[in-house]
Amino acid sequence: AQSVTQLDSQVPVFEEAPVELRCNYSSSVSVYLFWYVQYPNQGLQLLLKYLSGSTLVESINGFEAEFNKSQTSFHLRKPSVHISDTAEYFCAVRRPSASKIIFGSGTRLSIRP
Amino acid sequence: DTEVTQTPKHLVMGMTNKKSLKCEQHMGHRAMYWYKQKAKKPPELMFVYSYEKLSINESVPSRFSPECPNSSLLNLHLHALQPEDSALYLCASSQPSGGEQFFGPGTRLTVL
Numbered sequence: 001a002q003s004v005t006q007l008d009s010q011v012p013v014f015e016e017a018p019v020e021l022r023c024n025y026s027s028s029v030s031v032y033l034f035w036y037v038q039y040p041n042q043g044l045q046l047l048l049k050y051l052s053g054s055t056l057v058e059s060i061n062g063f064e065a066e067f068n069k070s071q072t073s074f075h076l077r078k079p080s081v082h083i084s085d086t087a088e089y090f091c092a093v094r095r096p097s098a099s100k101i102i103f104g105s106g107t108r109l110s111i112r113p
Numbered sequence: 114d115t116e117v118t119q120t121p122k123h124l125v126m127g128m129t130n131k132k133s134l135k136c137e138q139h140m141g142h143r144a145m146y147w148y149k150q151k152a153k154k155p156p157e158l159m160f161v162y163s164y165e166k167l168s169i170n171e172s173v174p175s176r177f178s179p180e181c182p183n184s185s186l187l188n189l190h191l192h193a194l195q196p197e198d199s200a201l202y203l204c205a206s207s208q209p210s211g212g213e214q215f216f217g218p219g220t221r222l223t224v225l
Contacts, residue, residue, distance in 0.1 A: 042218055043217050044156065044203065044216040088153075099210065100161065101158075101214055103155035104155065105154075108153075
């Protein structure tokens with residue numbers, strides 16, 4: 001079985017500061033890894049994904065995540081955050097052959113001006 | 114078109130009402146999902162349809178009844194709900210195996 005742990009339930013940071021949202025997973029088989037973002041009163045949007053290939057994946061709005069197999073981690077980073085990044089961020093895993101996706105408990109990113 | 118649409122956006126219903134939530138996608142995905150999300154929690158999977166057949170039911174109470182009329186549409190029929198069923202209901206779609214799920218904006222359901 002797979003599981004996902006997001007170590008921080010809330011991360012407050014100042015605008016233009018760097019941020020890292022931590023995600024660790026547990027699985028006995030290879031998995032796909034995802035970060036989803038949920039802005040207030042909206043559905044989930046895919047931020048970025050790791051399926052295979054390069055372990056560093058980037059999104060169009062400046063976020064990046066690195067797949068680390070030895071540490072079973074997929075931490076999300078951004079070098080300089082904006083007020084508009086205020087949202088809930090969910091890390092998720094999925095076995096390639098499965099339809100079910102396993103979500104972490106979420107990290108609320110709050111940006112202070 | 115990479116969009117999943119859901120209607121209505123908001124729904125308020127009494128415990129004796131019957132209502133339906135609707136979801137539509139035109140990405141050619143053959144797997145569709147219903148999730149329930151409570152405030153400050155991750156989405157909880159309710160049902161999965163694969164090739165228009167129900168493949169996963171996560172022990173959801175029978176007052177929730179899913180339906181997949183065709184490969185683009187997914188409905189969730191609601192009857193005799195309880196106040197604790199109030200939540201954001203999310204629909205998603207994907208290819209049946211692998212890749213990401215695309216989520217709709219959700220229906221905010223309030224049961225009085």
